[in-house]
Amino acid sequence: KGEFNGVTVYDDYAHHPTEINSLANALKNKEYNKSWAIFQPHTYSRTFNLLDDFAKALSNFDNIIVTDIYSARETNTYNISSQDLVSKLINLNPNSKYMSDFDHIANYIKENAKPGDVVLTIGAGTITKLGNKLVN
DSSP: OEEETTEEEEEEOOOSHHHHHHHHHHHTTSOOSOEEEEEOOBOHHHHHHTHHHHHHHHTTSSEEEEOOOBOTTOOOOSOOOHHHHHHHHHHHOSSEEEOOOHHHHHHHHHHHOOTTOEEEEEOSSTTHHHHHHHHO
């Protein structure tokens, strides 16, 4: 997507734990200080069924922000939320948090990411808009 204040911003369509693992492995080939993964789960059913796998995959990043589930075509008949994922993640990586508002996330990242860090917006929903907020 671009850069701001020496921080590089990437957007990745990964919306399955296997894809997120691949992204984490690919990132090992880059030089950077800290990674910031901002993940938007895609569909309630996938989040519910793969909750533990998502937590394990996301825990590979230095800092993790999970935003609200992108429902796509579904209604939440699973009684699942992004906070459920963050509850699992915190046990694996204490640098995990839930944030719902993209403007708030962008401000948080701009205040906390340092030159040389890499920010990854991850998911198949509206998360793609966040990268533009960071670099514009």
